[in-house]
Amino acid sequence: MITDIAAWLLDPANWTGEEGVLRQAWLHLLYCVFAVCAAALVAVPLGLYIGHTGRGSVFVVGFGNAMRALPTLGLVTGIAVLFRGSVALAALVVLAFPAVLSGTYAGVRAVPSQAVDAAKGMGMTSKQRLWQVELPNALTLLMGGVRNAMLQVMATTAVAAYVGLGGLGQLLIEGQTIGRYDQMASAAILIALLAVLVDLALAGLTWLLVPRGVTLTAANTGARPRGRRKQR
């Protein structure tokens, strides 16, 4: 079996062309990045708002738990089958949303209350407080949420192939149809590999974004970003 997988992976014919690994991996990546970015576009401002004002925190907690209880794969497949075509990608956006939202919210809430109090007391406006104090100090957890979301979406994007959008899931489904288990296993390995690479890239991005003082503080107090939630 292992030799079969190795043989499949090493066959250049499987990598090139319209249906090849490179093209499918590119599509896979594109869908994931799109889904997470689209989710972040709404979830980050919403998380910042809720964290900053404290209004609606019940919503974040309740919504987050409800989402965790949902059978995600079923939901995503459902939306994909119902809507067909590229609208199916909306399912991935929905999937990415809660992790980014709760990461952002938790990040803002975790900013030391003394720093926020001092910011207020020295005469920062609400907006200045958010941009100059809360956001920079929330970035570690915020980016943790983004990495969480990305991993979940990476694993689930295989579903895009069901509605003919391609991606590495295409190889998986195809392998199943024609009974090529070496191809299926290879596709699964490739998805995992891509997920790890993207996560590493995001780790790098986090390192670039998070101010050094915040990183040092986390290292010093042991207040590390919460461990990433386990994947199914």
Add this chain to the structure above:
Amino acid sequence: MIEFRSVRKQYDDGTVAVQELSLTVPVGTITVLVGPSGCGKTTLLRMVNRMIEPSSGAVLVDGDDVRDSEPAGLRRGIGYVIQQAGLFPHRTVRDNVATVPRLFGHSRRDARRRAEGLLERVGLPAELRKRYPVQLSGGQQQRVGVARALAADPPVLLMDEPFSAVDPVVREGLQDELLRLQGELGKTVLFVTHDIDEAVKLGENVAVLRQGGYLAQYAPPEQLLAEPADDFVTSFVGRDRGYRRLSFVASDGLVPGSVDTVRIGDTSADVPSRAEWVLVLDPHDRPRGWLPPGAPIHGQLTEDQLIAGGSLYTSGAPLRGALDAALSAPSGLGVVVDEDGVHLGVVTARQVLDILESRRHPAVAEGATQ
């Protein structure tokens, strides 16, 4: 000047944090609000920069009702120091201090230059300027907190238990530093603490608050210790208040007596009469310790043959130091030194008590000495 005019704070659930309370903080002085937790001291302080709005009454800063100013603008003109400093973890020490000048629209360069000047003023070593708050000790962080509050040169400074989270030795250093700074700057400072010793040390006026937001007494510290207004104040200022009050009693009339001395390195031949305690000095005439009466000396006198001395009393300081020096010395003789630590003489507890007695009954004492 800060004026509280019949301010009252009642929360929606009916709890009253501050009863109708009036208080005036004079310009250029440190006024301390002190009391147990739940006495409303922090609530009062936070009313000044509108972090909390009173339910009724008014707070005036330099004659203007704070409600007439928009909160952010008002706060930018008032220095604010809190417990554990509340520094921004993501900014360097220098940029923390530069924050308020930046809010006022100064260029980054000007703001940083101002910040560096202030950090020097509060005694933070220059090499720490580009560090992050987490890389500083608690005491250093609090210095930065003070520098940050002073960055816009505000006439009024609010300090909410700023030194509570640091250890006693560091706290004492920070208190001395604050007094030194205040001597240079002359701000109007409102200082909140639960520590009566801190209140008595720092405050030119001290307001003692009682649980439920009542003002129990508002007086200069010496009066507070000498004439506590009621049982609550009496118990709050503590049992040692008679002794602590000596911190405010001048040492006029205290004349140091002389004592036999030797130097480190002297041999037994140099040591004078051995029936009394002998004070041992270093080559610069600074006290090092005591030789007990009759103790044998072998060869040259070294440090390890000495008995450690008590606290040193700097000539001219209040009587508390003189009494403590006498009580803590093994010989019962308090060593008096000048500002450079050079030995001037010794005082006894009896001398201190006599001075106190003579001030209580001036005529009798004069009669006795004549």
